[in-house]
Amino acid sequence: MIIGLTGGIASGKDTVAVMFNDLGAKIIDADKIGNALINAGISGDNVPAKIVSFFGNDILNNSGRIDKKRLADIVFKDRKKLESLNSLTHPEIIKNIKKQIASQIASVVIINAPLIVEADAISIVDKLIVISASMENQIARLRARSSLAREEACKRINAQMPIKEKEKFADFIIDNNNELEETKKQVKKIWKELCI
Numbered sequence: 001m002i003i004g005l006t007g008g009i010a011s012g013k014d015t016v017a018v019m020f021n022d023l024g025a026k027i028i029d030a031d032k033i034g035n036a037l038i039n040a041g042i043s044g045d046n047v048p049a050k051i052v053s054f055f056g057n058d059i060l061n062n063s064g065r066i067d068k069k070r071l072a073d074i075v076f077k078d079r080k081k082l083e084s085l086n087s088l089t090h091p092e093i094i095k096n097i098k099k100q101i102a103s104q105i106a107s108v109v110i111i112n113a114p115l116i117v118e119a120d121a122i123s124i125v126d127k128l129i130v131i132s133a134s135m136e137n138q139i140a141r142l143r144a145r146s147s148l149a150r151e152e153a154c155k156r157i158n159a160q161m162p163i164k165e166k167e168k169f170a171d172f173i174i175d176n177n178n179e180l181e182e183t184k185k186q187v188k189k190i191w192k193e194l195c196i
């Protein structure tokens with residue numbers, strides 16, 4: 001069974017993925033795949049080369065690789081540019097996810113993917129879990145783990161599809177607004193249903 005795990009930024013996807021992993025699920029992390037893709041050296045017409053040709057050499061660091069912070073500063077200010085970046089990276093990320101799924105032997109595989117709804121990739125999963133967290137919790141958790149100003153944190157949250165919209169596609173919704181123990185209880189309940 002292939003399960004999609006999604007939600008907004010800092011909603012608790014990684015936290016919940018660890019809980020499912022502890023119960024025996026195999027986790028595929030779309031962000032890790034995306035980061036490896038962007039960190040790869042520029043060569044021929046690979047994805048990093050296409051990104052640089054679209055955004056210009058200013059996004060490169062001294063070692064000639066893409067500086068993710070510079071790229072993030074550009075795309076989170078401009079929705080159209082964020083969409084362009086996603087259209088360059090998503091097909092390759094989805095290809096990689098499908099390849100990893102094909103090689104799995106675990107009975108439950110969870111794809112931790114923040115943009116599964118936006119990328120129109122719901123069809124690759126059997127069930128979708130959406131992690132729900134209030135905007136105030138997202139802001140607080142985002143700021144607690146980074147140096148983002150409140151305004152910048154809001155900008156990043158608002159650049160994404162609202163969690164309420166994602167919930168419309170969900171088979172399961174996990175409310176991650178309270179103590180982690182409360183979240184774990186919901187995870188265990190869903191796990192039981194998935195394993196029946």
Ligand code: ATP
Pocket residue numbers: 007008009010011012013014015016031114141142145176177178179180183
């Ligand atoms: P990203 O979108 O950046 O990948 P994410 O959705 O994976 O983030 P996490 O990294 O799991 O979110 O959580 C964001 C932060 O909030 C982490 O520091 C995590 O420890 C904390 N956190 C998650 N859930 C809770 C909770 N229920 N109570 C308190 N803190 C939490």
